[in-house]
Amino acid sequence: MASQTSSNYSGQNAVEDLKGKAKQALDDASDRMGEAADDARQHVKDVAGNVKGVLNKSVKEQPLTTLAMAAAVGFVIGALWKS
Secondary structure (H helix, E strand, O other), X not given: OHHXXXXXXXXXXXXXXXXXXHHHHHHHHHHHHHHHHHHHHHHHHHHHHHHHHHHHHHHHHXXXXXXXXXXXXXXXXXXXXXX
């Protein structure tokens, strides 16, 4: 009986250790994913700012060309939407 009790106790310790390690691994992965999401969000903001600046410059310097490009993009999107 004593050996059975000690093996149950060591089994419980092993399970608790595994639980702790799994929780730590999940916490670490969650932290890394949060950091990656923050980095991605910042990159998207940077790209959006760059695109906005380029579009503003294009509209001021070449309004008709920009309008033609917008119409072409709209036509392509419309054609893809239909198919």
